[in-house]
Amino acid sequence: MNTKLQNKIAITIIKAIAIMVVIILAFLIGRILLQGLPHISWHFLTSPSRAFTAGGGIGPQLFNSLYLLLLTLIISFPISLGAGIYLSEYAPKNGITTVIRMAIEVLSSLPSVVVGLFGFLLFVVQFKLGYSILSGAIALTFFNLPLLTRNIEESINSVSNLQREAGLALGMSKWRTVNKIILPEALPGIVTGIVLSAGRVFGEAAALIYTAGQSATNVNFSNWNPFSSTSPLNLMRPAETLAVHIWKINSEGIMPDATAVSAGASAVLIIAVLVFNLMARFLGNYLYKKMTSAETK
Amino acid sequence: MMDKIKEKIQNNSRETRQELRGRILTYCAIGLILIVVISIFLFVALKGIATFTQDKASLKTFFTGTNWNPGILGSDGKPLVGALPMIAGSFGVTILAAIIATPFAIGTALYMTEIAGKKGRNVLQSVIELLVGIPSVVYGFIGLTVVVPFVRDHFGGSGYGILAGSFILFVMILPTVTSMTVDALKAVPKHYKSASLALGATQWQTIYKVLLKAAIPGILTAIIFGMARAFGEALAVQMVIGNASLLPTSLLTPASTLTSVLTMGIGNTVMGTTANNALWSLALILLLMSLIFNILVRWIVKKGRM
Numbered sequence: 001m002n003t004k005l006q007n008k009i010a011i012t013i014i015k016a017i018a019i020m021v022v023i024i025l026a027f028l029i030g031r032i033l034l035q036g037l038p039h040i041s042w043h044f045l046t047s048p049s050r051a052f053t054a055g056g057g058i059g060p061q062l063f064n065s066l067y068l069l070l071l072t073l074i075i076s077f078p079i080s081l082g083a084g085i086y087l088s089e090y091a092p093k094n095g096i097t098t099v100i101r102m103a104i105e106v107l108s109s110l111p112s113v114v115v116g117l118f119g120f121l122l123f124v125v126q127f128k129l130g131y132s133i134l135s136g137a138i139a140l141t142f143f144n145l146p147l148l149t150r151n152i153e154e155s156i157n158s159v160s161n162l163q164r165e166a167g168l169a170l171g172m173s174k175w176r177t178v179n180k181i182i183l184p185e186a187l188p189g190i191v192t193g194i195v196l197s198a199g200r201v202f203g204e205a206a207a208l209i210y211t212a213g214q215s216a217t218n219v220n221f222s223n224w225n226p227f228s229s230t231s232p233l234n235l236m237r238p239a240e241t242l243a244v245h246i247w248k249i250n251s252e253g254i255m256p257d258a259t260a261v262s263a264g265a266s267a268v269l270i271i272a273v274l275v276f277n278l279m280a281r282f283l284g285n286y287l288y289k290k291m292t293s294a295e296t297k
Numbered sequence: 298m299m300d301k302i303k304e305k306i307q308n309n310s311r312e313t314r315q316e317l318r319g320r321i322l323t324y325c326a327i328g329l330i331l332i333v334v335i336s337i338f339l340f341v342a343l344k345g346i347a348t349f350t351q352d353k354a355s356l357k358t359f360f361t362g363t364n365w366n367p368g369i370l371g372s373d374g375k376p377l378v379g380a381l382p383m384i385a386g387s388f389g390v391t392i393l394a395a396i397i398a399t400p401f402a403i404g405t406a407l408y409m410t411e412i413a414g415k416k417g418r419n420v421l422q423s424v425i426e427l428l429v430g431i432p433s434v435v436y437g438f439i440g441l442t443v444v445v446p447f448v449r450d451h452f453g454g455s456g457y458g459i460l461a462g463s464f465i466l467f468v469m470i471l472p473t474v475t476s477m478t479v480d481a482l483k484a485v486p487k488h489y490k491s492a493s494l495a496l497g498a499t500q501w502q503t504i505y506k507v508l509l510k511a512a513i514p515g516i517l518t519a520i521i522f523g524m525a526r527a528f529g530e531a532l533a534v535q536m537v538i539g540n541a542s543l544l545p546t547s548l549l550t551p552a553s554t555l556t557s558v559l560t561m562g563i564g565n566t567v568m569g570t571t572a573n574n575a576l577w578s579l580a581l582i583l584l585l586m587s588l589i590f591n592i593l594v595r596w597i598v599k600k601g602r603m
Contacts, residue, residue: 082326111529203432
C-alpha cells in the first residue's frame with residue numbers, strides 16, 4: 001500500500017513537471033506573439049529604424065539578418081561538407097582523429113561571445129575589415145562550423161555500408177562513391193541540418209555585436225551594385241541584425257517605443273525560427289521521398 | 298602505340314587522380330577548422346595574459362580582488378583588476394540555473410521515456426526543439442518584460458540580479474539538459490528494467506533505484522553541458538543581471554557576469570590599453586572554463602564506462 005501510494009505520488013509529480021515545461025513554452029511563445037504581432041505591419045517590416053523617435057521599423061535589420069545568414073551558409077557549407085566527409089570516410093582511427101574530434105567539440109561549446117571577440121580581434125582589428133558584414137559572416141561561420149560538420153558527418157554515417165561497397169565494386173574511386181552515391185542519399189539529413197543551423201544563425205547576436213557592428217547604415221534598396229557603399233549588398237558596410245537590434249534598443253533605451261519595437265522584432269524572430277523548424281522537417285521528408293524509393297514501398 | 302599503353306598503365310588513372318583531389322579538399326576543410334580552433338585559443342590567450350605580463354597586474358588581485366576598475370592604478374601601483382565579482386556572478390547564475398533545471402529536466406526526461414505514450418513523447422520533443430530555437434535576445438527581452446517585474450514584485454529589490462538571470466538561464470538550458478538526459482535514460486539496457494519490475498518493484502522504485510542510478514554518468518554529463526551553456530551565455534543574462542560590478546551580497550542585488558562585462562566593455566575601451574587587456578583576461582577565463590567543462594564531461598564519460 002505504502003509503496004503503491006509512493007509510486008502514484010511520484011508518477012503524478014513527473015507528469016506535473018512535464019506539463020509545466022509545456023506550459024512554460026506555451027507561455028513564452030504566446031507572450032511573444034501576443035505582444036509582438038499587433039506591431040507587425042508591412043510598414044514595420046520595411047521601414048528603417050529610428051533612434052530617437054517612435055514609429056521606426058526594422059527593414060534594414062531584417063535584410064541584414066537574411067543577407068548575413070545567406071553569406072554564412074555559403075561560407076560554412078563547403079567547409080563543413082569537406083570536414084564531414086573527412087570525418088566519416090577518410091579519418092583513420094588514431095590519435096590525430098581523436099584530437100580533431102575534440103577540437104570540434106571544444107569549438108562547439110565555446111561561448112558565442114568569445115567566438116565574436118576572436119572575430120573582432122582578427123578581422124575587425126588585425127585585418128582592418130572594420131565592423132562589416134564580412135567580419136560578421138566569418139564569425140558566424142566559426143560558430144556554425146562545428147554543429148554543421150557534426151550533422152553532415154552523422155548524415156553520411158547513417159548511409160548503409162552496402163552502398164559504399166557497391167560503389168567501390170563498380171570501380172569507382174572512394175571520392176566518386178561519396179559524391180555520386182553517399183551524398184545524394186544523405187542529402188535529406190544534410191538539408192535538415194542546414195535549415196536548423198540557419199535558425200540558430202538567424203537568432204545569434206553575441207557573436208555579431210563586435211563583428212557586424214551595432215549600426216544599420218543608410219542603405220539604398222535601389223542600388224544593387226555590391227561595390228557601392230550605399231548598396232545593401234556591400235560586404236564592407238556595418239550591419240546591425242534583427243537580434244542585435246533587439247539587444248541594443250533594450251540595453252541603451254533611448255528609443256521611446258523600444259518595448260513595442262522589440263516585441264515586434266522578437267515575434268518576427270520567433271516566427272522565422274518556427275518557419276525554419278517546419279521547413280527542416282518538411283524539406284527533409286520531401287527530399288527523402290523524392291530521392292529514395294521510399295514512396296513506392 | 299605500345300608507349301600509349303605503357304603510359305596508361307604506369308600513370309595514375311582518372312579515378313585515382315580524382316580520389317587524390319577529393320582527399321586534399323577534405324583535408325583542407327578539416328585543417329581549416331583546426332586552424333580556427335588553435336588560433337582562437339592562441340589569440341585570446343595572448344591578449345588575456347597581457348594584463349599580467351605587460352600591465353603587471355597580480356594574479357592574486359585578479360581572482361580575489363573585488364575592485365574592478367582596470368583603467369586606474371591602485372595604491373600599490375598595479376591596475377585594479379579584481380574580477381571576483383564577475384567570477385562569482387557567473388558561477389552564481391550558472392549553479393543556480395543548473396539547480397533549478399535539473400529536477401525539471403529529469404522529470405521531463407522520465408516522462409518522455411517511461412510514462413508518456415507516443416503522442417506525449419512527440420509533443421514534448423517538439424517543445425524541446427522549439428525551446429532550443431528561441432534566440433537568446435528574445436529570452437533576454439522576455440526577461441526584461443516578464444521575469445524582472447515578477448522578481449521585483451514577489452521577491453523584492455529592483456528585480457535585476459542573479460535570481461532573474463538564473464530564471465532565464467534555467468529555461469535556456471532546460472532543453473539541452475532534458476534531451477541529453479533522455480539519451481542517457483534510453484541507453485540503460487532494457488533488461489535492467491525488466492528485472493526490477495519482475496522482482497515486484499513499482500514503476501517509481503524501478504525508476505528511482507535502477508534507471509536513474511544506471512544513468513547517473515549520462516545525467517551528470519547533461520547537467521555539465523547545460524552549465525557550460527549557461528556560463529557562456531552573454532546577452533540574455535546581460536539584459537537582466539543589472540550590470541553592477543559589485544560582489545553579489547544577495548540574489549536580488551544587481552550583479553555582473555564575465556560575459557556581461559565583456560559585451561558592455563569591449564566597445565568602450567581602446568585596444569591595447571590596460572582596461573581592454575583586462576577584458577581579454579575575462580574572455581580567457583571563459584575560454585578556460587569551457588575547456589574545463591569539456592574535460593569534466595570526458596572524465597565522467599570515461600568513469601561511467603568503467
